[in-house]
Amino acid sequence: MTATTVTHDLVSVENVSLSFGSVRALRDVSLTLQPGEITALVGDNGAGKSTLVRCLSGIHRPDDGTVRFDGQPAHFSTPEDARNAGIETVHQNLALVEDLTVWQNLFLNREIVHGFGPLAILDKRAMKREAQRMVSTLAVNVPSVTSTVRRLSGGQRQAVSICRAAGFSSKLVIMDEPTAALGVQETERVEKLITKLREDGHAVLLISHNFAQVMRLADHVWVMRAGRCVAGRRIAQTTGEEIVALITGAQQS
């Protein structure tokens, strides 16, 4: 393949709908993500942001519509499929196992092993070494990759989650409210990590309630309201006020 000047969407979500019983969590949602950009997804609580994210990361399957990733139709039936395709997710509830160490969490279901099958033998030394490399590449501040996650602060945990998502040559890192539970300084550190991910060539989908953060970090923003994707704006061409108006419905797209 030669270099091409035609840029294609990294992700395109086309007319996706999903219901939980009578709750229509997603209604005919269409949006796109560009490679190498930070795209923000905003909306009130219950707007359907997390549900959309779970469709991208293989936890839910849309009832209707298609998701394309890297030009190909993506039918992720498990989180494993999505990860294999290059989509890593930092979930709202962090998704780390507290009793495991940092390196074990980084390599959970991505273990470096000798041999095959369920009895493949762990190469712990390689995983620790590699984990050390991963955290230092991202300048993540954790005491040691051999400490258990239980002993880490909220910011450190979030950093480990992001670190895991950034590793394994992922093309898209999805973050569901990564700074919602963090203090000011921790938020600042995580924001640095997010911009670092973009510098390293990852596309980022960032769900955030913090408009200042969205304006600071993102290149593009999509607004969701009551299960629909109601508007998309380039950050350079919008304001915090306009986004708020779109979220509340005071302004119709």
Added chain:
Amino acid sequence: MTESLVAGSPNPLSHRLFARPEIGATAAAGVILVFFLAAAPAFRSGGSFFTVLYQSSTIGIVAIGVGLLMIGGEFDLSAGVIVTTAGLANSMFCWWFGIDLWVGALLSLAFCLFIGFVNGYLVMRTGIPSFLITLGTFFVLQGANLGLTKVVTGSVTSPDISRMDGYPLLEGVFASNFDAGGVTVWGTVLWWLGFTALAAWVLQRTRTGNWVFAIGGSADSARAVGVPVVRTKIGLFMTVSFLGWFVGMHTLYRFNTLQAGNGVGNEFLYIIAAVVGGTLLTGGYGNAIGVGIGAFIFGTTSLGIVYAGWDPNWFKAFLGVMLLLAVLVNLYVKSLATSTRLLRDSPGKADDA
């Protein structure tokens, strides 16, 4: 400012030692052994030691499975009766149809694995706690053991199998013993040590072991990164029923007939062995060696009390005390394990690093 990772600060050996799950059990086993050696002269012989090991193995083999399952975050209350179910299935099936005991043993194995599968499947499918699901299986099996035995034999004792086809070979596999320098060594002791070593290896060294800790620690988090939670948990339930079958085979080929009501209550002994050995009830923490030591404590005390000439009824009271102590020790060890290495740089101060 973000001065990356502080190079791994290895904690002192003493701390790492005390943070191991089985440390409390090892100390307790030592104390109890010394105590009975002092209190019961009859206890001080190679023969009694191997009797203790035999006693430990009959509980220890199934306890390994129960321990693994508990590390994986689930319970199995049917593990006691399934031992009897396994033996009854083998003997009565062969007796009724007049087939080779080998065939019966394999059918019994398939049946036990199926029960383990059903336990796991129901737990994963319904989301009902395994405590309740396996309590149900426990009662079903207990009732079926008694009911079917009565239907087949007219009593609560299974038919004697010692003259049926295939008996000598199966007895050799499941219920043999040999003489080693004047002491009797039961094959189950070797099986027990072998299964323990295998389980310890799987837990610590293999991918599956890593998953067991992960699903016990947080099934949701494990699922989110694609760990096959359902498959792994069902596998653990089936491991328990496999080991239950194994001990069932031993019991059958050692005694040739079984009491249909046996096995009830042993599920608690397995859980106690696992907990005394440092397995956390909440899952995600423990190891196989600890469970082995827990079973050894069980063997030592149950026989030590007999050798010391005390009323064996005290044994249960003692087990209860051990369990309570173990829970307290585990709590302490666990808190030690999570505080040995203090965070070098607290988040608030990180920027000065």
